[in-house]
Amino acid sequence: MSHTRESAKRGEVVLDIRDLKVAFASGDDAKLAVNGLDLQVKAGEVVALVGESGSGKSVTSLSTMGLLPPNAMVSGSVEVTGHQVIGLPEERMRKLRATEIAMVFQEPMTALNPVLTVERQLTEALETHNLAFGQAARDRAISLLERVGIPDAAKRIKQYPHQFSGGQRQRIVIAMALTCEPKVIIADEPTTALDVTVQADVLDLLRELKDDLGVGILLITHNMGVVADMADRVSVMFMGDLVEEGTVQEILYRPQHPYTQALLAAVPRLTDVALTHDDEAGRLEAERAGAAEAKGREVVLSAKSIAIDYKVKSGTFRAAEGVSFDVAAGETTALVGESGSGKSTVAKAVLGLLPTAAGELRVQGRDLASLKGKEAKLARRAIGVVFQDPAASLDPRFPIGECIMEPMVVHKVGTKAERVARAMELLAAVKLPADVLNRYPHELSGGQKQRVGIARALVLDPSVLIADEPTSALDVSVQATVLEMLKEIQADFGFACLFVSHDLAVVDHLADNVVVMKRGQVVEQGPTERVLHFPQEDYTKELLAAAPVPDPDAQKVRREARHRLLGIGTS
Amino acid sequence: MNTPETPEALGASVAAVEDAQLAAKQDSLSQGRLVWRRFIRHKPAMISAAVLVLLIIVSMTSIGIFGIKGWWPYDFKTTSVSINGGVPSAQHWFGQEDIGRDYFALVMSGTQVSLIVAFLVGISGTVLGTLLGAIAGYYRGWIDSIIMRIADIFFVIPLLLIAAIVAKTASGAISSPWFLGIMLGVVSWAGLARLVRAQVLTLREREYVEAARAMGASSWRIILKHLIPNCIGTVLVNATLATASAVLLETSLSFLGFGVKAPDSSLGLLISQYQNSFTTRPWLFWWPGLIILIIALSVNFIGDGLRDAFDPRQSGRVKKRNLAAAALMGIRPIPVPTTAERAELAARERAASGPPRGGAAGPVDAAETERTDEEEGR
Structure with missing residues (x-):
């Protein structure tokens, strides 16, 4: 095989999955992960495989690559450009990988080897498949890097993965997948680990590659916005079954299966955004509405131009500066921004886990940083916190009941019976059965664990609840349930909520006020209605334009609007 | 599949399906129970545990302990006429030694002492190592430096040398198996401390520890309630391995004359006392050797079983x-x-x-x- 070998003709089926069944041995039993999947990918098209966790979409991608673990049992047929993959001996499968079928992984940081240069990693596949060696391989690697949009490729190819940004690393992973000109690329959640603006760029790149090289892409994702942006056809999986398939318009506009309908209904949408033109009248009205609400607020949490430092080896690093906001009882203020914006840092300072370097941070009128010992402990009773990762935020050795009651034990509140009664009350509030009290975290799903996390945060009846990306680790439909629950509980309990998130649609759904942050600075803040629908700052507009919506036609319009905003030609 | 419910029946929501699954669940197993279930399926470990328990029971009941008399008719101190040169017989199962003492009684007494020493070392070394390792890993900084530098000292000086020096300076008390056990435990905590510290360093970054800190829990509560229980796998496995090596350490110390001293006896001491009779009365050498082998092997197998039970990511094969x-x-x-x-x-x-x-x-x-x-x- 050489570089100039013919690429597959457009419209030719390059990946053909028929009646694929995969089961995993567990104990004495077997668990079915994929139940009779049929799927075709043609050259030059993007097929999206959509589903939530446990739907079997990742198992499908592993089967096509022949990477299933030894306790898997497979039947059916998977053909990659005419080669039967199921039952293929490993040494023959290895010859197909990279040359016929390649994979783009979710997390670019772990998909690249940190101790090898980018050059070594790009030329490795060429050399193992005897396609190019030495200078020829290097030249090809450089041209690939240029192709995926890494500037100054000839020089940067000598660098190590950590010297590139997250988006660039994902571009390098894509370049690695392209080295041997495969006919099929499996992209397993390729943009999930990236910020929205970077995600939009990477999706643009994938779209270009599909058009120019004519590869077939199997895009595995849970994000309906990405589907609308990229896919030609869509297959929806639910618990191992293929429930629906069709063109992107059919699935997103006229879903037939109740699961698809429910899934689409659960996706938070952010519509009516004035991106390019200035709707002055609307803006003023939105501002007036915000001002009217502002009367009679009982401010619980207030920050006045606070700054937060991190200690690093060479002195200090200012992670946030000049951040001011206040949150009143019953209100939700959202801190939004991309990674490195300092939004979580501010949340940690409010929790008292980080000291403020300047400014004033008051919870119920008390400055947390200045309190010591007993007083600080007392002040902390007023703050509840919900963490990002439900799997890590509950101690695996504690039964759920003890997890929920722990704050009461720490603060010596109530007798044992009273604590149990309170835990039951909160479990009812988050709609979990009472017998969960004696279960262990590993028996619960992610969404259920997060509901336990909310119950624990509320056990001492706090006046402030800090929610640090509480739904980013959850599936869409579960996220909808948890957010709805959070809203209801806030109405009942009346706490002030500081909501940290990167998802603008979720924020629009939940928050009264928004603070947009970038590199430790506040870019724009104000009532949600004003900031997210009539944004004034370019950065806010850029963020809003980059987040894809689950509507193929509207997304096309937004994509072009974004390209205009950034001043790049539409592709 | 465990879900008979169709997606349609449940409004096609993953959350609803999960809640239905949760409500339908019957038995609830803690992590400890799951580990225990895997452990009792580990055949070598279960056989070893049975052998070890049998050995403990026999050694305790045969000659008695704490002054209570056992079912074996002979005492390990009284001498008598040596029958047929002391060869093992129906009367004297393990034979007799050169001055006519019953060797079964002697070996059982030695087994008792060796087991007491081994378990004392295991317990005291484990408690010390876990606590110091957890403290070092949790507080980091200078506390960590001090504890780990002390651990380094124990690493670079041979254990036998330390034991020999302590034995020489406290020659009176050293002959007691209790003292010997505690002393060996005090000097053998360093390895476990390193392991626990490494694990605590990763555990302390988990969100549940941050959650505990955010709710105002004290450092001690976090260490004792959250960090150490989550290291229990490492700790238990290493406790069994430390116990196994303590049997051997006690044997070598007693053999060299730094450990248990007569009239108390231990397996190592027996081997040392009768090493010269290897050619004339080989059973005096073989019996204590065999018991040492049984203890060390079975404790090691139990440790193996524990490790497999705590880390079930074994390469799953289809059966x-x-x-x-x-x-x-x-x-x-x-x-x-x-x-x-x-x-x-x-x-x-x-x-x-x-x-x-x-x-x-x-x-x-x-x-x-x-x-x-x-x-x-x-």
Whole structure:
């Protein structure tokens, strides 16, 4: 095989999955992960495989690559450009990988080897498949890097993965997948680990590659916005079954299966955004509405131009500066921004886990940083916190009941019976059965664990609840349930909520006020209605334009609007 | 599948399906119970545990302990006429030694002492190592530096040397097995402390620890309630291994004359006392040696079983039972070609000079494919 070998003709089926069944041995039993999947990918098209966790979409991608673990049992047929993959001996499968079928992984940081240069990693596949060696391989690697949009490729190819940004690393992973000109690329959640603006760029790149090289892409994702942006056809999986398939318009506009309908209904949408033109009248009205609400607020949490430092080896690093906001009882203020914006840092300072370097941070009128010992402990009773990762935020050795009651034990509140009664009350509030009290975290799903996390945060009846990306680790439909629950509980309990998130649609759904942050600075803040629908700052507009919506036609319009905003030609 | 409910029936929401599954669940197993279930299925560990328990019971009941008399008629201190040169017999199971003392009684007494020392070392070394390691890992900074530098000292000085020096300076008390056990424990905590510290360093970054700190829990509560219980796997496995090596350490110390002293006896001391009779009365050497072997092996196997039980990520293989379950789901694996058959198949394909078209291989059970001849690195 050489570089100039013919690429597959457009419209030719390059990946053909028929009646694929995969089961995993567990104990004495077997668990079915994929139940009779049929799927075709043609050259030059993007097929999206959509589903939530446990739907079997990742198992499908592993089967096509022949990477299933030894306790898997497979039947059916998977053909990659005419080669039967199921039952293929490993040494023959290895010859197909990279040359016929390649994979783009979710997390670019772990998909690249940190101790090898980018050059070594790009030329490795060429050399193992005897396609190019030495200078020829290097030249090809450089041209690939240029192709995926890494500037100054000839020089940067000598660098190590950590010297590139997250988006660039994902571009390098894509370049690695392209080295041997495969006919099929499996992209397993390729943009999930990236910020929205970077995600939009990477999706643009994938779209270009599909058009120019004519590869077939199997895009595995849970994000309906990405589907609308990229896919030609869509297959929806639910618990191992293929429930629906069709063109992107059919699935997103006229879903037939109740699961698809429910899934689409659960996706938070952010519509009516004035991106390019200035709707002055609307803006003023939105501002007036915000001002009217502002009367009679009982401010619980207030920050006045606070700054937060991190200690690093060479002195200090200012992670946030000049951040001011206040949150009143019953209100939700959202801190939004991309990674490195300092939004979580501010949340940690409010929790008292980080000291403020300047400014004033008051919870119920008390400055947390200045309190010591007993007083600080007392002040902390007023703050509840919900963490990002439900799997890590509950101690695996504690039964759920003890997890929920722990704050009461720490603060010596109530007798044992009273604590149990309170835990039951909160479990009812988050709609979990009472017998969960004696279960262990590993028996619960992610969404259920997060509901336990909310119950624990509320056990001492706090006046402030800090929610640090509480739904980013959850599936869409579960996220909808948890957010709805959070809203209801806030109405009942009346706490002030500081909501940290990167998802603008979720924020629009939940928050009264928004603070947009970038590199430790506040870019724009104000009532949600004003900031997210009539944004004034370019950065806010850029963020809003980059987040894809689950509507193929509207997304096309937004994509072009974004390209205009950034001043790049539409592709 | 565990979910008889169709998506339609539940409004097609994952959350609803999960809640229904949760409500339908019957038994609730803690992590500890799950580990225990895996442990009792580990055959070598269970056999070893039975052997060890039997040995403990026999050694305690035969000659008695704490002054209570046992069922064995002889005492290990009284001398008597040596029958037939002291060869093992129905009367004296393990024979008699040179001055006519019953050797079974002597070995059982030595076993008691060796076991007491081994368990004392295991317990005291484990408690010290876990606590110091957890403190070092949790507080970091200078506390960590001090504790780990002390641990380094114990690493660079040979254990036998420390033990010998302590034994010389406290020659009176050292002969007591209790003192010996505690002393050996105090000097053998460093390895475990390192392991626990490393694990605590990662555990302390978990969100549940941050959650505990955010709710105002004290450092001690976090260490004792959250960090140490989550290290329990490492700690238990290493406690058993430390106990096994303590049996050997006690043996070597007593053999060298730094450990247990007469009239107390221990397995190591017995070997040392009767090393000269190896040619004339070999059983005096073999019996204590055999008991040492049994203790060390069985404790090691138990440690192995514990490690497998705590870390179930063993390479799962498909068993017959799994295949039956899979067949119910419509997966019918066919016999997998052997290496020879595969070579033949490849030859035939080369002759046909074309890639195999779909379906030719039929449904194949990928799990039963021989993986021994495959490269692991991908």
